[in-house]
Amino acid sequence: MIRVLLVDDQDLLRRGLSRLLELEPDIEVVGEAASGAAALDVLATVVADVALVDARMPGMSGVELITHLAARFPHVNALLLTTFDEDEFVFGSLRAGARGFLLKDASPETLVAAIRTAARGGTVIDGQVSARVMARLDAGPPEPGPSAPSALSAREEEVARLVATGASNQEIARTLFLTEGTVKNHVSAALRKLGLRDRTQLALAFARRP
Template identity: 40%
Template sequence: MTVSVLIADDQAMVRAGFSMVINSQSDMEVVAEASDGVEAVALSRKLMPDVVLMDIRMPKQDGLTATKILSESAAAPRIVVVTTYDTDEYVYEALRNGATGFLLKDSGPNLLLEAIRAAADGQSLVSPSVTVRLLEHVTQSKRRTADWEKAGLTERELDVAEKVARGRTNGEIAADLFLALSTVKTHLESIRTKLGVRNRVEIAAWAWEHGLVGGDR
């Protein structure tokens, strides 16, 4: 199955660069490009892409507003915010508005492609450089529940959760633990189910709260 992607960014050079990277893959293709939020919403509703790469600062309508509008629609695409700006306010609002992932434009082509595949697969990916900063906010918000303490993760799932907390991508986790990429995805899905969390940011928060990163295990 080919993953259809819509790119929304007000810079033509950025759109061209993303398109070249995406269209070089056999399992995905760019179906449209938008230069502002209004156009992104209209094209998404018309073409129904699997994944939308959404910039934040765009004319007519910003990407955060466009993300909220699309996420509230019946057939919402998976949205990955890709931006130069990584301020906490932008990150939190993007995730609150329904974004599946949050990447910085300098994250590199490999992480971009992994984020697209993760989004299409119903998973979440947040840029590792952003993830660690988010942890303090998430852990201080006291979202921890008694169920997390009774999660019953296996030893290998604890290993994977620790790697997520350290900002590792799925590919890096697979290499670090000598696992197949598909096995890592299976472990992540199991962890999300057992912890009752939505994405890898909350998995990372759980790992930090329970001492997996600090070496208390």
């Protein structure tokens, strides 16, 4: 069962999301919060696998909350709920440690799939926004070329491309007939060579490569 925490200052949106997710047999809403501070209080009493976090909230923004989650509740995979014109929030959330971002007008099927992807440790990248965010990731080149001094090996690039699809280490290992430990080593090597911070940035870097 995937345990989900809903964090949004709009009561109507939280109720709608809760009713939608109640229809899924493998998803359970374990808590709701109208602010970042309230979300941290809820997580002191319940266990969640995924947190859907609104970008704009009074008192504590979604990015600030995700920073706290990464430090205090690292097992909670956060997804930022945003609108198309909130690049700053998307960019900040990825830096803070979010698993990805999702537009608020996403379809129910997309939302459910994103929650399942985040729960298994995958990366969620909304195609409409990813290109704009990639251009602003200053931690490393968004499209590393094979001629660069820090070029990835063929296997590392293969793993990186699968990371960009949202696949978890376990799924990549199964696809490439490797151990999870080997996949983890390839991901770490790719991050180091490209000067990237985490697998979300790696996924963004490879998401639109041919």
